[in-house]
Amino acid sequence: MSVEKRFVEHITDREEDFSRWYTDVVLKAELADYAPVRGCMVIRPYGYAIWERVQAALDLRIKATGHRNAYFPLFIPESFLSKEAEHVEGFAPEVAWITQGGSDVLEERLAVRPTSETVICTMYAKWIQSWRDLPVLINQWANVVRWEKVTRPFLRTTEFLWQEGHTAHASEAEAREETLRMLEVYREFVETELAIPVIAGLKSPAERFAGAQDTYSIEAMMADGRALQAGTSHFLGQHFARVFDITFLDRDGERKFVYQTSWGVSTRLIGGLVMVHGDASGLIIPPRVAPVEVVVVPIYRSTEEKEAVARFVAEMQPGLCGELRVEFDWREEYTPGYKFADWELRGVPLRLEVGPRDVRNGQVVLVRRDNRAKTVVPKEGVAAAVRDMLVTIQQALFDRALAFREANSQELVRLANFQEMMSEQRGFVHAQWCGDPACEAALKELTAATIRNLPLDAAAPDGTCIYCGKPATCRVVLAKAY
RNA sequence: CGGGGAGUAGCGCAGCUUGGUUAGCGCGCAGCGUUUGGGACGCUGAGGUCGUGGGUUCGAAUCCCACUUCCCCGACCA
Numbered sequence: 001m002s003v004e005k006r007f008v009e010h011i012t013d014r015e016e017d018f019s020r021w022y023t024d025v026v027l028k029a030e031l032a033d034y035a036p037v038r039g040c041m042v043i044r045p046y047g048y049a050i051w052e053r054v055q056a057a058l059d060l061r062i063k064a065t066g067h068r069n070a071y072f073p074l075f076i077p078e079s080f081l082s083k084e085a086e087h088v089e090g091f092a093p094e095v096a097w098i099t100q101g102g103s104d105v106l107e108e109r110l111a112v113r114p115t116s117e118t119v120i121c122t123m124y125a126k127w128i129q130s131w132r133d134l135p136v137l138i139n140q141w142a143n144v145v146r147w148e149k150v151t152r153p154f155l156r157t158t159e160f161l162w163q164e165g166h167t168a169h170a171s172e173a174e175a176r177e178e179t180l181r182m183l184e185v186y187r188e189f190v191e192t193e194l195a196i197p198v199i200a201g202l203k204s205p206a207e208r209f210a211g212a213q214d215t216y217s218i219e220a221m222m223a224d225g226r227a228l229q230a231g232t233s234h235f236l237g238q239h240f241a242r243v244f245d246i247t248f249l250d251r252d253g254e255r256k257f258v259y260q261t262s263w264g265v266s267t268r269l270i271g272g273l274v275m276v277h278g279d280a281s282g283l284i285i286p287p288r289v290a291p292v293e294v295v296v297v298p299i300y301r302s303t304e305e306k307e308a309v310a311r312f313v314a315e316m317q318p319g320l321c322g323e324l325r326v327e328f329d330w331r332e333e334y335t336p337g338y339k340f341a342d343w344e345l346r347g348v349p350l351r352l353e354v355g356p357r358d359v360r361n362g363q364v365v366l367v368r369r370d371n372r373a374k375t376v377v378p379k380e381g382v383a384a385a386v387r388d389m390l391v392t393i394q395q396a397l398f399d400r401a402l403a404f405r406e407a408n409s410q411e412l413v414r415l416a417n418f419q420e421m422m423s424e425q426r427g428f429v430h431a432q433w434c435g436d437p438a439c440e441a442a443l444k445e446l447t448a449a450t451i452r453n454l455p456l457d458a459a460a461p462d463g464t465c466i467y468c469g470k471p472a473t474c475r476v477v478l479a480k481a482y
Numbered sequence: 483c484g485g486g487g488a489g490u491a492g493c494g495c496a497g498c499u500u501g502g503u504u505a506g507c508g509c510g511c512a513g514c515g516u517u518u519g520g521g522a523c524g525c526u527g528a529g530g531u532c533g534u535g536g537g538u539u540c541g542a543a544u545c546c547c548a549c550u551u552c553c554c555c556g557a558c559c560a
Contacts (some may be wrong), residue, residue, distance in 0.1 A: 299519050337520040
């Protein structure tokens with residue numbers, strides 16, 4: 001029996017059934033639970049604590065790039081949504097409608113926002129008069145509703161939490177710069193805080209956001225080799241400005257339409273976190289977003305031992321608690337072994353064991369969640385050792401995820417090899433493309449994989465389209481996606 | 483939205499084919515005692531509108547119809 005198997009009793013085997021493993025972990029680690037409403041979930045305190053850390057870390061970056069938070073209404077009049085044809089068409093199938101308020105049937109239906117472009121644009125038209133009013137850099141943290149047919153906790157739920165940034169600029173260049181700036185903020189944020197390596201790139205026209213001129217995304221590889229879109233940033237051009245009449249008087253005395261962007265990441269990131277770092281024992285949370293960084297598990301038999309351990313822990317406590325998120329597990333009803341498994345399931349990155357032996361030797365045992373490596377450290381150096389180790393774990397998780405992605409990525413030029421790869425195993429395929437949507441659609445039909453994006457850091461194309469064999473115009477990453 | 487599977491105690495399941503007394507089992511939960519360095523053990527105990535609604539029947543967890551929710555595989559989306 002493998003080490004993993006010996007330690008795990010209640011979770012579906014990850015290799016056997018990845019989907020069930022995912023659901024088991026989300027439920028058993030108490031990140032979320034199914035709500036009594038179709039497609040909806042309850043984010044439980046532990047899961048919400050992760051979201052709060054994600055929010056805090058991202059909000060800091062959003063503000064550092066000059067944006068401010070605001071809040072727009074949940075309800076959007078139907079007429080607003082209908083104004084931009086492409087936009088409505090894109091969202092129509094998944095909009096929830098309010099037709100009645102109290103006992104009165106509404107004259108105009110209200111959409112529960114699937115995204116807020118239309119309300120925000122309506123307000124921007126009112127607020128923007130002069131070039132002096134630009135740029136407008138606003139972000140909102142909100143819930144949105146999309147009536148999805150198939151739902152899964154965190155990955156796709158009817159209602160989800162996200163942040164949506166909406167900006168307006170005087171020039172195209174400035175708006176394009178903003179679009180890429182925020183994409184880069186997402187890339188850095190996801191890689192630094194969530195330890196998830198991503199590929200930043202341009203979406204193909206077929207995968208573009210409804211109403212956008214260009215859509216960019218960051219794409220991550222899950223442990224089953226499938227891709228997860230972890231964030232998007234859109235250059236909206238003047239589409240919405242024209243429809244919602246957002247104009248300003250420029251320095252040259254001319255009235256012009258603004259250029260806009262929008263960008264967002266959602267609670268889906270938590271699903272990604274689970275699927276990238278988790279293992280057979282459950283969750284592994286990168287230290288920087290972990291609600292609990294270190295769990296202290298005391299070990300004792302007799303009352304005397306318990307008291308000795310308690311004194312020992314109390315002496316360490318000031319050094320630990322100052323800047324670390326620490327949990328002390330003094331529960332009487334569970335054995336240490338149970339607690340080990342319990343906190344591993346919850347993904348706490350570092351465990352600190354203190355038993356009679358450690359008290360005698362003036363030491364503690366540190367156990368890493370990611371590789372279960374044990375280190376004995378003297379009591380005096382505990383806080384420093386813990387801090388160091390958390391940094392190490394954060395990096396190790398990123399490195400492991402990156403190595404996994406590379407091991408499951410291939411550069412392919414022949415269609416047959418692509419089909420073979422997608423049928424036997426999953427992963428990312430780097431290939432070249434002629435840019436014809438017909439080839440893209442045919443590839444999807446053939447392999448179930450889609451063009452995830454056109455990586456920004458890719459070299460210039462120098463070959464032929466993997467499907468039609470004509471000269472390629474770009475390099476793409478293909479994968480089956482969530 | 484199409485195809486398949488499922489809903490019985492907090493969780494995992496049996497019972498249903500062939501309707502018939504108080505609907506079982508394991509884990510978990512509560513109390514007490516012994517335990518505690520990788521998911522401890524004993525004893526005692528609590529816990530169920532059998533997903534919801536309707537129908538058939540003297541009688542339904544079991545048979546029939548509708549609805550609903552979840553899971554898996556596809557088509558659509560963050």
